[in-house]
Amino acid sequence: MADDRNFFNEMLDETGGPRQPYKRLAKWLEDKPSNFLTKKSRDAETIFRRLGITFAVYGADEATERLIPFDPIPRIISASEWRRLSAGIDQRVRALNAFMHDIYHRQEILRAGRVPADLVLQNEAFLPEMAGFTPARKVYAHIIGTDLVRVSENEFYVLEDNTRTPSGVSYMMENRETMMRLFPELFQTHHVSPVEQYPELLRRTLESVAPDLTKSNQTIVVLTPGIYNSAYFEHAFLADSMGVELVEGPDLFVDAGKVFMRTTRDPKQVDVIYRRIDDAYLDPLTFNADSMLGVPGLFDAYRAGNVTICNAPGTGIADDKAIYAYVPDIIEFYTGQKPILKNVPTWNCSRPDDLAYVLDNLQDIVVKEVHGSGGYGMLIGPTASKREIAQFRRILQTNPSNYIAQPTLALSACPTHVASGVAPRHVDLRPFVLIGDQVRITPGGLTRVALKKGSLVVNSSQGGGTKDTWVLED
């Protein structure tokens, strides 16, 4: 299935001619001199470096800020493809929010036996502190980045739901800005749906879940762990483009059940916190006592209904890799409909039968840590060496419940600028979804591309790059 000759090429059809959405782009690419893209890539890099659009790499000593490689060839999605995708995403994020409301209240899905109770209640990502508490509009995950991969003309799979603190949206926006600077002529010949409204929509979403909706001016803040966090640029970018303060834990304090920020003058009450720090670090009094990043007393203020935290604490349960396998059931249970987007078949290695199958087929499948992310701690069978497979087999046998496995998907490929010119490289897609008074999905998202030939790993920490993603208007 992962054979390199057998993947879906998003630009070219079986005859080698361009598919409909790519027709103009293919012609344009053909007309350009060979060094054109090389020069444009360099221009793009200069723009990114000067603006400081960087991410930090943990553990790297020198130059801890790196650029994510930017590929100047856009990925194009037609209007009809997008309609189907966004309907599927809409269905999925509503179901996941309904699921969280249920498991933190009556737990009907567990009682109905559709999801094993142990899997939820014994899960590290399940926060008992959230039980019985109802956040504004019953929304738990306000910002979701749904990771999708395409395997054929009409088949999209959801890889991960990212319901905690998904990142990458600033790249979606800066990639578009950069493309408009580099290739203004392409935007005249293509009707590309804009993405620039995202910060405005994010702000509206956050305002719509404030504790007291009668207040005319809601004070919103973005809470960041600080400048050494890998996504710090994005935190600053979002605060700046929403016109709100970017705060760190010590800038906030709780007094009489309310949250305030320390200003150069009087303390100012905060209504909504878009937090970009993990649950465990939010409040040293409730969670990790050693946390220097959080705000003592924040969780009590939250439960008292005096501040909204976005995303809510405890949303990690919805994108847990062990829960993932049950998302189709979750969708059916709460919406009464069949899932529009597919789930990748998943083996839970904690189940002996599944484990046996996985151990027998390591060379063909992908094994992931249940709580891992960023492409670390995983095995991609088809590209792994015999030694790596043997090593992983031992790890799996020692601690099977820490792993899930999935078949290797033949990720679709898009034309990408490489040393030899233009060649297909594998991609995924992360659209960004906002959930508040309504569900808002920005057309497009972040396309990540594996720059190495044949590679299926798109993570920026593993040498992946990004592309601008165009959704064409009808």
Next chain:
Amino acid sequence: MLGRTASSLFWMSRYHERAQNTARLLDVAYRGAIMSHSGQEDGTHWTFALANSGTESGFHEKYDELNGRNVSTYMVFSKDNPASVRNSLELARNNARAVRTGITAELWEAINTTWIDFIDVNPQTITHEKLPEFLAWVNQRAHLFRGALLNTVLRDDGYCFSQMGNFVERADNTARVLNTQYTALLPDIDIADDGSKERYQWSAILRALSGRRSYRFAYPNARLKAFNIAEFLMLTKEMPRSLAHCYNWIADTSEDLSQFYGSREPSLDLAFEISNTLLEKQMRDIYQEGLFEFLTDFIGKNNQFAKQLSEDYNFA
């Protein structure tokens, strides 16, 4: 505005000023060292740079030999020297990054590009011959930063905090250079002889504080005299690195802040007290009280002002 934002703006400017001051001190030492006819031991020049930047003991802990190579590496590139150009630029940039939302794109690009270009430089390639050119580059980048600040930043509280950081650091630097060199600035020298022995030192002090040319305009006969040099660098408010100029600025800015916020804070009173002293005092009085004592007292007051400012406006 967050108290932490105010603090970061203050330190962003302060560290940038420090980077420039360190580079300038080193440049003065370099000039002295290559001029064999200055009649001084080579080591004296390097010690001048280290002592004035307050890093002499730190240097000797790390290096056995006092020479140009070691001193320039320590003052420019060393991570172990808290006042090195490298550390100052990095801290300036970190503070700017922490307030990305509060500064203009032009200001950020000035700081960020300086840092990117700086860390791209391999210290091995900055040979003895290339040092002046490199230090001139640091100096120009610092001017670009100041220019971007003055030309693009909204004149609000944030601007005031940025300016404060700059002038507090500058006043501290000027006072420390004078304090370290005070024996050369005692008026007895003017009387005892024509000062030919101190010529080099005087000229170095003026250069270290960017005042060699303007001194000649300020004192029509242009002769270097300890009394005039001290007066120029301390009390002449037209001289942009003098203590009087810095505090003139700090007092005005404190006034702006208190108008902006509509409240009078203790730091304002302190700024006026220091500024008035510098406006009212004559050099004669200061010599009478003791130059060293006056400067030591000033350095303490300047620190006290910075501390009061951070308390008044909730710096984190």
